[in-house]
Amino acid sequence: MRPTKILVTGATGFIGSRLCELLSLAHRLPYRALVRDFSRAARIARLDTELVAGDMLDAGSLARAVDGCDVVVNLAHGDDQAAETQTARLVDVCTRAKVRRFVHMSSMAVYGPSPRTPLVTEDTTPIERWNEAYSDAKAAAEAVVRAAGKRGALSTVILRPTIVYGPFSFFVTPIVHDARQGKISLIDGGRGLCNAVYVDDVCESVVAAIHRDDAVGAIVQINGDTRITWRDFITTFADMVEGEKTVHDHSLDEISAHWRAQRPTARDSVTAALRLMGSPTFHAQLGTIPPVGKVLRGAKELLSRRITPERKMMLKRRLQGRSNPAAVPEIRPVRMPSEGRVVREAYRAWVANDLAKARLGWAPAHSFELGAQRTRDWLRFARLV
Amino acid sequence: MRFGIVGCGAITREAHLPVITADRRVSVTMLCDRDRGNATLAARESGVDAAITTDLAALAGKVDAAVVAVPPRFHAPVAIQLMEMGIDVLCEKPLAITVADGQKMAEAARRTQRVLAVALMMRFFPHNRWLADLVEEGEIGEVREVIVEDGAPLDWPMASNSYFDRKATGGGVLFDSGVHLLDRVIWLFGDLTDIAYEDDSFGGFESNAKLTGTLHIGGRPVPARLEFSWSHRLRRSIRVVGERGTLEASTADPRHLTLHRVTRGGATEMQIRCADRWDARSHYRAQLDDFIGANRERREPFVTAESALRALAVIEEAYAKRTPMAQPWLARMEPPP
Numbered sequence: 133m134r135p136t137k138i139l140v141t142g143a144t145g146f147i148g149s150r151l152c153e154l155l156s157l158a159h160r161l162p163y164r165a166l167v168r169d170f171s172r173a174a175r176i177a178r179l180d181t182e183l184v185a186g187d188m189l190d191a192g193s194l195a196r197a198v199d200g201c202d203v204v205v206n207l208a209h210g211d212d213q214a215a216e217t218q219t220a221r222l223v224d225v226c227t228r229a230k231v232r233r234f235v236h237m238s239s240m241a242v243y244g245p246s247p248r249t250p251l252v253t254e255d256t257t258p259i260e261r262w263n264e265a266y267s268d269a270k271a272a273a274e275a276v277v278r279a280a281g282k283r284g285a286l287s288t289v290i291l292r293p294t295i296v297y298g299p300f301s302f303f304v305t306p307i308v309h310d311a312r313q314g315k316i317s318l319i320d321g322g323r324g325l326c327n328a329v330y331v332d333d334v335c336e337s338v339v340a341a342i343h344r345d346d347a348v349g350a351i352v353q354i355n356g357d358t359r360i361t362w363r364d365f366i367t368t369f370a371d372m373v374e375g376e377k378t379v380h381d382h383s384l385d386e387i388s389a390h391w392r393a394q395r396p397t398a399r400d401s402v403t404a405a406l407r408l409m410g411s412p413t414f415h416a417q418l419g420t421i422p423p424v425g426k427v428l429r430g431a432k433e434l435l436s437r438r439i440t441p442e443r444k445m446m447l448k449r450r451l452q453g454r455s456n457p458a459a460v461p462e463i464r465p466v467r468m469p470s471e472g473r474v475v476r477e478a479y480r481a482w483v484a485n486d487l488a489k490a491r492l493g494w495a496p497a498h499s500f501e502l503g504a505q506r507t508r509d510w511l512r513f514a515r516l517v
Numbered sequence: 518m519r520f521g522i523v524g525c526g527a528i529t530r531e532a533h534l535p536v537i538t539a540d541r542r543v544s545v546t547m548l549c550d551r552d553r554g555n556a557t558l559a560a561r562e563s564g565v566d567a568a569i570t571t572d573l574a575a576l577a578g579k580v581d582a583a584v585v586a587v588p589p590r591f592h593a594p595v596a597i598q599l600m601e602m603g604i605d606v607l608c609e610k611p612l613a614i615t616v617a618d619g620q621k622m623a624e625a626a627r628r629t630q631r632v633l634a635v636a637l638m639m640r641f642f643p644h645n646r647w648l649a650d651l652v653e654e655g656e657i658g659e660v661r662e663v664i665v666e667d668g669a670p671l672d673w674p675m676a677s678n679s680y681f682d683r684k685a686t687g688g689g690v691l692f693d694s695g696v697h698l699l700d701r702v703i704w705l706f707g708d709l710t711d712i713a714y715e716d717d718s719f720g721g722f723e724s725n726a727k728l729t730g731t732l733h734i735g736g737r738p739v740p741a742r743l744e745f746s747w748s749h750r751l752r753r754s755i756r757v758v759g760e761r762g763t764l765e766a767s768t769a770d771p772r773h774l775t776l777h778r779v780t781r782g783g784a785t786e787m788q789i790r791c792a793d794r795w796d797a798r799s800h801y802r803a804q805l806d807d808f809i810g811a812n813r814e815r816r817e818p819f820v821t822a823e824s825a826l827r828a829l830a831v832i833e834e835a836y837a838k839r840t841p842m843a844q845p846w847l848a849r850m851e852p853p854p
Contacts, residue, residue: 506848513844
């Protein structure tokens with residue numbers, strides 16, 4: 133179909149920002165970008181586009197955003213806990229607005245951390261509850277969209293991209309930051325399969341899902357064509373940084389032992405308390421008690437003399453859990469990989485993209501070599517390499 | 518001295534109000550914002566017992582001076598109305614959207630005999646004068662280049678889309694953030710000529726900008742390069758590169774200048790102390806102190822509208838000469854016709 137107007141949710145995110153660039157500059161399709169936090173919108177604000185304020189959990193703002201749009205591309209995920217609810221709200225609003233095409237960005241994560249098959253396909257790989265927050269949240273959100281498609285409420289296309297990389301990718305920047313400090317971090321020798329797909333190819337699958345009428349009802353995996361390991365992926369970007377590096381190879385046994393040793397610590401409680409202290413609601417409540425309000429204001433003034441107002445606001449945002457995903461601490465000691473990273477990089481299965489090629493008439497245009505080259509161009513621009 | 522605040526967003530709450538409320542010479546009597554909730558929040562956070570209004574005219578006769586911290590497009594009409602009501606104005610930067618608007622503000626200040634100060638608070642940094650003096654005195658020899666960089670991922674807690682709304686503002690990173698360092702360079706070293714400019718916008722607001730031009734230092738033309746980013750980190754400083762070393766004024770440390778010099782022992786850095794004390798609010802306090810002094814003594818403020826117009830004129834010329842910045846990873850992207 134030829135859309136009259138597209139609403140893009142999650143438009144300030146990594147995929148969303150690139151999709152907006154492609155819609156504006158390559159496809160020249162009319163769209164509107166839903167923005168919850170305008171401080172994240174600098175990248176898409178470069179475009180001559182319509183930015184509309186809204187929150188995925190606020191049905192009223194969603195209804196205003198959807199008004200006049202016949203296609204909705206849902207890239208928003210938000211908190212894992214809220215993903216299902218916000219997707220249900222959007223589906224409900226779109227159903228009432230008689231949206232003609234609903235393209236939903238799911239994830240390969242719905243298959244869980246370790247599919248028991250060397251080849252993951254849409255029809256043969258089960259989706260279960262994995263007790264892994266992101267996987268379960270993506271599966272629950274996808275189920276909402278599938279149900280709407282089945283009952284005929286919406287014409288849906290569901291995309292399950294794999295490891296999406298490219299400029300601004302949070303899979304790439306930590307590798308580069310490590311390399312700048314002379315470190316390369318691998319898990320299990322980097323033998324896991326990296327199902328890497330370049331961000332432009334994911335965006336083109338969205339455009340294909342909009343245009344192709346026979347894509348309606350499809351649930352397809354979006355992966356690149358180049359089979360590489362995580363060692364290939366990590367060393368490709370680490371090698372873009374000049375200088376000597378030391379490889380830290382974490383075995384799975386070593387990581388398991390580390391996790392087993394982990395218990396809730398006093399530090400966890402302090403972190404929780406700091407988050408609470410950064411909460412404006414908490415401050416407002418405390419401030420209603422006159423002596424406490426006076427002490428609070430005094431303490432704030434004392435702190436303010438030590439840090440700039442700009443720095444103070446950044447700290448407040450971080451304490452409130454709104455840290456910028458692109459921002460990486462400048463000093464990063466050698467640390468044990470996170471659980472999420474181990475889940476990704478211990479993967480042993482290849483994710484097929486044949487169905488996407490057949491249903492969407494789409495194919496990835498970027499080999500890993502080309503995608504890495506484009507990413508390097510951006511890393512240079514951002515003075516990271 | 519009775520103070521009014523017009524525009525109660527983040528900069529008012531985090532920077533202006535804490536400094537103003539700590540000064541015993543002034544009392545905040547009016548808070549004005551088109552969104553009453555913003556003004557109420559500002560009053561609550563600062564503990565100020567002020568009248569709250571959404572109507573600018575309500576300030577007439579109730580305040581002697583006002584801070585204008587509304588979106589830039591409204592600086593001119595709001596400041597002019599206040600001055601015509603007999604109120605001195607400390608106006609947030611950039612002074613206005615256009616040079617023409619800024620000139621109207623300066624003219625209104627003259628006509629009404631009001632103080633119009635511009636909140637380019639980095640002019641109060643103690644290392645500014647040291648930088649200009651050491652360069653003039655030949656500490657680094659003949660000046661070869663001036664390099665200005667300022668960049669970090671945008672992380673400002675904006676409550677609305679006014680940063681990215683043509684109805685509210687006049688540009689992106691050059692206009693909003695770059696104006697501080699551009700203003701300082703022009704103030705310290707004179708006008709920037711032979712301007713060339715590129716940015717990364719595609720009909721929207723630039724988040725990366727590069728401005729080049731020529732300064733005249735020590736009677737010689739000196740190339741200048743100014744780069745600003747909302748997407749990634751850049752050094753936040755003014756560097757004056759000379760034949761015998763580089764003097765660097767870092768935004769993060771207004772107390773010191775750094776002299777980079779290669780000696781027989783290798784590259785070395787020397788810290789030059791320019792002030793004994795300078796905390797994160799000192800420049801805001803110095804700005805307020807100057808504004809109060811200008812109000813009492815009926816003199817010109819340290820940062821006049823006329824002086825702020827010079828950077829605005831460069832920004833206006835830069836936008837008029839804009840060329841697209843290379844963004845090779847975008848591959849087949851072209852700006853719309």
